[in-house]
């Protein structure tokens with residue numbers, strides 16, 4: 084890595100989003116022009132088309148907005164079938180979809196508090212995307 088790269092803001096890509104996740108940081112992009120926030124991040128603000136963005140760290144707790152039980156899944160998720168997949172509203176109204184685990188499906192409720200868990204992947208090799216899911220927030 085040269086000097087110029089060191090001072091550069093990490094690019095607003097899905098790869099960088101997962102790289103932060105592997106460091107247990109949930110990061111969104113915020114537009115410096117209009118304040119719009121994006122999770123996962125986008126390289127261009129879809130509100131004002133600015134490329135003047137900043138990384139912001141987001142709280143990893145939120146409330147379940149909606150969910151569904153998945154019976155047919157992509158290969159990667161087949162070991163988990165059937166599983167619950169929902170959308171969780173985090174602070175600032177940011178929403179992140181993800182699997183819901185560590186709970187009986189019958190006990191899942193809209194509005195329940197969940198927190199994000201990041202699982203380290205088996206190897207240290209990059210790019211190896213970490214797996215994340217939501218679990219009930221311990222009271």
Ligand SMILES: [Zn+2]
Nearest residue numbers: 114117128131
């Ligand atoms: Zn903007």
